[in-house]
Amino acid sequence: MVAKTDPSMGAKGISLMVVETADAPGFARGRNLEKLGLKSQDTSELFFDNVRLPPENLLGGTEGQGFYQLMKSLPQERLVVALGGAAAMDKALEETVAYTAERKAFGKPLLEMQNTRFKLAEVKTVAHIARVFLDDCVAKHLRGELDATTASMAKWWVTQMQCDTMDECLQLFGGYGYMSEYPISTMYADARVQKIYGGSNEIMKELIARSLTP
Amino acid sequence: MTAHISPWMDEELTLLQDSLRTFYATEMVPHEARWQEQGHIDRDFWNKAGAFGILCASVPEEYGGMGGDFRHEAVIATEQYRAAGFSGFGNSVHSQICAGYILDYGSEAQKKRWLPKMASGEMVCAIAMTEPGTGSDLQNIKTTAKLDGNEYVVNGSKTFITNGQQADLVILWWPRPTPAWGPKASR
Known part of the structure; x- marks a missing residue:
């Protein structure tokens, strides 16, 4: 989301304004956007056409503080995205274990076949590592010590693992995994945006790379 | 498990x-x-x-x-x-x-x-940063809030806003105006 802290950006700054939509003539919502996933989430365009706001609606009452406010709040936002990703991996594992224990092919449950067992062993390992890493991030955040580099690591890595995990789990459902009635298909589609919002994963890597000083 | x-x-x-x-x-x-x-x-x-x-x-x-x-x-x-x-x-x-x-x-x-x-x-909140065509490139934010008398006048459009249809409160991002038409910021 924040690509670079260009000096000119810092000087120019950003401000945050709070709009109460019920009392803002000139404010309009666009259509509810159609998306690949997260279909129960209302995601929209918003339009502001000569919307008049009193100074009381300027957050904090001082202009130009938004960029500073953002930089301070971003680690938490990224940690929250990662927490959702780790939880989704737990859920995908649970769903896939239940399905493969039930589903039989070539005379036995899929869960007794080596490929299934090894794939799900990998998923369980990754989900566990994600949880332990995030526990450390949460503990750091509670102490006010979660820095941008670590939060960026959590965001990109967990969401990448989430997408990889959904793909592996869906595969074990075979054709049913592609059908909307199976939650794994929804989880697969919903995971995709996690690598894009909250600061794209490429931006996360750029932020981490800045700490690579010789 | x-x-x-x-x-x-x-x-x-x-x-x-x-x-x-x-x-x-x-x-x-x-x-x-x-x-x-x-x-x-x-x-x-x-x-x-x-x-x-x-x-x-x-x-x-x-x-x-x-x-x-x-x-x-x-x-x-x-x-x-x-x-x-x-x-x-x-x-x-x-x-x-x-x-x-x-x-x-x-x-x-x-x-x-x-x-x-x-x-x-009672109120659902959204945060509006992304604009059509900006994405991660926040320096290109076009939304403006200009002082007119004692009020700010906001113009612009945002997209991909989570909770966009249900929001009663929108936290809106806009670039700080130039000193020519805005009050002095603290830094």
Whole structure:
């Protein structure tokens, strides 16, 4: 989301304004956007056409503080995205274990076949590592010590693992995994945006790379 | 499967976790398919979530919140995703992002004005940063807020805004105006 802290950006700054939509003539919502996933989430365009706001609606009452406010709040936002990703991996594992224990092919449950067992062993390992890493991030955040580099690591890595995990789990459902009635298909589609919002994963890597000083 | 237990969990948080599992399983998961069809969660789910105490959990009680800390937010977010693996309930934006901005940077009057209504679910909050064509490139934000007399006049458009259809409050980003037409900033 924040690509670079260009000096000119810092000087120019950003401000945050709070709009109460019920009392803002000139404010309009666009259509509810159609998306690949997260279909129960209302995601929209918003339009502001000569919307008049009193100074009381300027957050904090001082202009130009938004960029500073953002930089301070971003680690938490990224940690929250990662927490959702780790939880989704737990859920995908649970769903896939239940399905493969039930589903039989070539005379036995899929869960007794080596490929299934090894794939799900990998998923369980990754989900566990994600949880332990995030526990450390949460503990750091509670102490006010979660820095941008670590939060960026959590965001990109967990969401990448989430997408990889959904793909592996869906595969074990075979054709049913592609059908909307199976939650794994929804989880697969919903995971995709996690690598894009909250600061794209490429931006996360750029932020981490800045700490690579010789 | 032996579940991993976070070292920062305690008895109170474990109780919260148990109650959340029931809440999401009964009040959220059964409605997800219908919510996906209609393209949004039911508006009154926000009020139910507020009554249950999962909106603005880390906001102090004097502003209507649960008086918790980030551990409460972490448990609330985690259990939401663990319940269904997905959900359109935009509490992360509402509680963990927007409420944080108002709590950390709002004036006393602003906190009293908005946080209690956000905590109860009376108001749903969105944050509007992205504009058509900007994405990660925030230097290209075009929205303006110009002083006219004692008021700001805002013009611009935003896109991909989570909670966009249901939002009663929108935290809007705009570049600080040039000194020629804006009051001096503090730095």
